[in-house]
Amino acid sequence: MTDATVPHPWQAAAEALLLVAVVLAGVLAVAVVFGLPGQRAATLFCVNLCAVLAIQVFSGTSGVVSFGHTAFMLVGAYVSAWVTMPATMLGRSLPELPGWMGGYELPGSLGLLLAAVVGAALALGSGLAIARLSGASGAIATLGFLIIVYTVMAAAQHLTGGNRAFWGIPRTTDLWIAAAAAAGFLLVARLFRDGRTGLMLRAARDNEPAARALGIDPGRMRLRAWVLSGALAAMAGALYGHMLGAFTPRDFYFDLVFGLVAMMIVGGMGTVTGAVGGTALVMALQEGLQRLEGGVTLGPVSLPALFGLPTVGVSLAMLAVLLFRPAGLFGRRELPFPLPRRRAPPPPAPVSGAGGARLVIDRLGKQFAGLVALQDVSATIPAGRITGLIGPNGAGKSTLVNAVTGLGAATSGRITMGSSDLTHATPERVARAGIARSFQNIRLFGGLSVEENVAVPALARGLPAAVARATAARELAHVGLASDAARPAAALAYGARRRLEIARALAAAPVFLLLDEPAAGMNPEETADLATRLRDLPADRGIGIVLIDHDLGFVMGLCNHVIVLNRGQLIAEGTPAEVQGHPGVIEAYLGTRASGVARATMTEAEHSIATGEMQHG
Amino acid sequence: MDLILQQMVNAVSLGGIYALLALGLAVVFSIVRLINFAHGEVMTVAGYGIWIALASAWPVAAAVALGLAVAILAAVSMERVAFRAMRGADVTTLLITSFAVSEIIKVLFQNGISARPVPVVLPAWMSGTLDLGPVRIGVIALISILTVALSLVLLSVFLRRTVMGLAMRAAAEDFPVVRLMGLRANHVIALAFAVSGILAGVAAVLWVAQRGSVDPLMGAAPVLKAFIATVLGGLGSLTGAVIGGFVVGAVEVCLQGFLPQSLLPYREAISLALIIAVLVWRPDGLWPAEQTSRS
Incomplete structure (x- = not known):
């Protein structure tokens, strides 16, 4: 337990600042070395980077590629142009625009702010x-969404000029402003990614059912990311508009979104570092190919003109990246900054005192199109002890767990916990009521680190980030994974993944913990180790554990009380000794031929035959 | 009354084209989980096929046959060249792949043929009208409706009565099982693309007959509608795609016919917003595919 560490509290900020420094140095170098053309390219790079980061804030965290963000840019560009232009100029450029909508000669900063507000409102809607x-x-x-916004803006000729260029917009986006904006966008995008919403949304992106079972509402997280990224994209659009000086709605349509999405994909959608690298590489490619577009003669070789060559090149680059490095050229990792890890501060004491809680299952039934999976199952499960749930394959154990956790509603009966009725609750409501679970087929958040996996449920129940990290460190230590905290979850070995899922469920501070075959696939040493880690939890924390497993030795050794299901019905209930002697149980497990061999305890050999049959059945 | 009947004819003939395109998208999506952005370019290729044939004074039937042939060829070779390498990738990767393929083909058209529309001259009898009782119906609209109906019937027979058709339906439900049954995955997938190609080819013939010209972006707009139709119907559901196609066509024709003049430029936005509203009400679409457990 002494080796529990947490990341430095400034880790994400330090990495963000390092990235800002790299970008600013690169931009400055290009501007200095290449003179005026270099300054133009550097300015365009910064504006493009802002736009790509805006998309990345949504797409990178949610996993949904957005083709719609240029709609925010389009609106942002017009809003900022209207309010920053002098009335006389605006009157000549857009004579039909209602007077109140613009001509205020506001400073560029206010134009940006207004664009962000309108972008956020549009995103919310x-x-x-x-x-x-x-x-x-x-x-x-x-x-x-893009088509709707484009169609409306192009059709509203009195507001936008339609297909005619809207000109006279102050060209205020110079290199300094663009670079400052890019730095700001980098910080926001990077801190959002590792922040509360970003982390929870990335968890939902990696495994939506698991995230919901920890109390995360993925739609709500997506909405937050969409609103932030909408506001950012509108600001990026305003910067772009003030760089161009004249534009039409078409400048923000498919061509622009194609280029920006390509930058994001080539670099790697999941990271902010990827957005930076992708923007730089794709722009360099576009720049180079534009020179060859009109045809070129190199000594004896002459290439014909191919208009659209940059588009072809960018498309091919994107295809190559998808084929050979699907996570993007800059991979899944952010540019690291080596801050030392901290000793984990003492986490808050585990919430206990749930001792009186009871999970009541009342005449529960579940049918799948004619197949009866559960029939009139009633059980009362108290907190503070380990209750075993056993039964042969197809007995309805997982169906019961799914019904309790909101993943497959029961067709009859009731599930209650204290005063709350959970019969038809969503998985996230069940989680918030205090029920956590692990899954039979392990469902980790593969794109997150081990400690992030465990911090997510702590964040989801509203703990401050530092406390969530400390809680994660404690739960990881509890399952013996403290030294793996910083590794990617996907890199863990099989048994460690099972333990990580249990740590993650514990970090949700549940009143009841439902473990669906936690020892499946573990070897005997690992199973014994898991048993010692689970044994004291009910007494220490007052939680109730429901343990489902095929390994009878494991279940019988840990549980104070066992429930036996067979063919969807509860056939026995009692202490392990009572249940093991129950003729119905022996028949269910060993078949009728063996029922004559009624013995209080099975021999090791029979036990392994029984479990072996069940695992293949 | 006449006006309403007239509009219904228009809605069915336009919706039918969307339905064919949406069905082609759904056939491919149900099997390989690819939303094919480049489906529009398959349609455009067919348009150019018809254009070349008619410009070379081929008979109409031969031109149509050439259009369908190049559409099948285009769809199948797209799969072979670009999508096969990505097989098994996630939905997003496949979507972006087809997006890139679509961009490349558009540039090739612009350079290889022309960025401007090329005229397609059809025989005079096709531009005539027929009086059916109170309704005056364009020959092309009539041909469209009949062709769409025939195509849907033939596809339905193919999917229900032939071994390959059954294999495709099974593949849509659960692809690994079909492979275990000993059917070659490559054959089933190539066939799915061929079917989507022929449907896009038929749509192209009807579209060109109504519009009278072909340009590099010809397929983009109707296929965009077809995307919306597949999502509206329920991604991966063939029946849903057809329903979605007709609904999108009907909404468009209604707005075109009954919207006041000042709002006409906004009709695309209005119809899309209506459809998104339906999706908010039913996120899985109007006629979702059977839920099979895919992980």
């Missing part, structure tokens, strides 16, 4: 629909 969708449906929805 659209996000109520878009943030509900994940994966491919979400991506298509963002595309629909």
Whole structure:
């Protein structure tokens, strides 16, 4: 327990600042070495980086590729242009624009701020629909959003000039402003990624059912990220508009979004470092290919003109990256900054005193299209002890756990805990009521580190970040994973993954902990080790554990009380000794032929035959 | 009354084209989890096929046949060249892959043929109208409706009555099992792309017949509608795709016909917003695919 450490509290900030320093140094170098063209390229790089980071804030954390962010840029560019232009100039450029909408000659900073406010409002409105969708449906929805906003802006000729260029916008985005904005965007994106919402959303991205079972509402997290990224994209659009000086809605349509998404994908969508690297590489590629676009003669070789060559090159680059390095050229890791880890501060004492709580399952039934999986199952499970739930394959054990945790609602009966009725509760409500679980097929957050996996449920119940980290360190120490804290969760060995899932569930500070075959696939030493780590939890923390396993020795050795299911019905209940002697149980486990061999304890050989049969059945 | 009937004819003929495209997208998606952005380019290739054939004074039937042939070829070779290497990647990776393929093909059209529309001259009888009782119906609209109906019937027979059709339906439900049954994955997938190609080809013929020209972006707009139709119907559901296609067509025609003049430029936005509202109400679409447990 003494080796429990947590990351330095300034870790994310230090890495963000290092990235800012790298970007600023690069931008400055280009501007100095290449003179005026270099300054233009550096300014464009900074503006593009802002836009890519805005998309990354949403797509990188949620896993939903957004084609819709140029819609925010489009709106942001117009809003900022309207309010920062002098009235006379605006009157000539857009004669039909209602007077109150612009011509205030506001400073650029206020223009940006207003763009951000409008962008956030637009994101809030659209996000109520878009943030509900994940994966491919979400991506298509963002595309629909772009088409809607573009169509409206292009059709509203009195506001935007339609297809005619809207000109006369003050060109205030110079290298310094663009670089300052890029630095600010980097800090925001990087801190958001490792912050509360970013971490919880990345957990949901990696495994939505597991995140929900820890009390995270993925739609809500997506909405937060969408609103922040909408505001950022609108600001990036305003910067872009003040760089161009004249534009039409079409400048913010498919071509722009294609380029920005390509930058994000080439560098790696999951990290801020990837956004920086991808923007630089794709821009360099575009720049180089633009020179060859009109055809080129190199000695005896002459290449014909191919208009759109940069598009082809960027597309091919994107395909190559997807094929050979799907996580992006800059991988899954952020640019590291070697701050020392800290000794874990003492975490808050585990919440106990739930001793009186009872989980009551009342005549629960569940049918799958004619198949009866559970029938009239009633049980009362008190906190403060380990209750075993056993039964042969197909007995309905996992169905029961899923019904309790909101993953598959029961078709009849009631589930209550104290005064709250959980019969039809969503997984996140069940989690918040104090029930945590592990999964039979391990569901970790593969893109997160070991300690982040465990910090997520602590954050989800509202603990401050430092306390959540300390809690994570304590639970990791409890399952013997303290020295693996900083490793990627996906790198753990099988038995360690099972223990990590238990640590993660413990960090949710549950009143009841449902462990669905926690020892499956473990060797005898690992199983014995797990048993010692679980044994004292009920007494120490007052929680109730429901242990489902095929390994009868493991269950019988740990539990004070055992419930036996067979074919969806509760067939026996009592102390391990009572249950083991129960003729119905022996019949269920060993078949009718063996029921004559009624003995209080099974021999080792019979035990392994029984469990072996069950695992293959 | 006549106006409403007229609009219904329009809605069915436009919705039918969207339905064909959406169905092609859904056939591919249900099997390989790819939302094919480049489906529009398959349609455009078919358009250019028809254009070349007619410009070379081929008979109409031969031009249509060439259009369908190049569409199948385009769809199958896209799978072979680009998508096969990515097989098994997640939905997002596949989506971006097809996005990139689509961009590349568009540039090739712009350079190889023309960035401008090329005219396609169809025989005069096709631009005529027929009077059916109170309704005056364009020959092309009639042909569209009949062709769409015939295509849907033929595809349905193919999927239900032939071994390969059954294999494709089984693959849509659970791909690994189909492989275990001894069917070659590459064959089933290539066939899915061929079916999507032929549907896009039919859609292209009807689209070109109605519009009279082909340009590099020809397929982009209708296929975008078809995307929306597949999501509206329920991603991966074939029936849903057809329903979604007709709904999108009907909404578009209704807005075109009944929206006041001042709001007409906004009709795309309005129809999309209506569809997104439906998705908020039913996030899995109108007619979702059967839930099979995929991890």
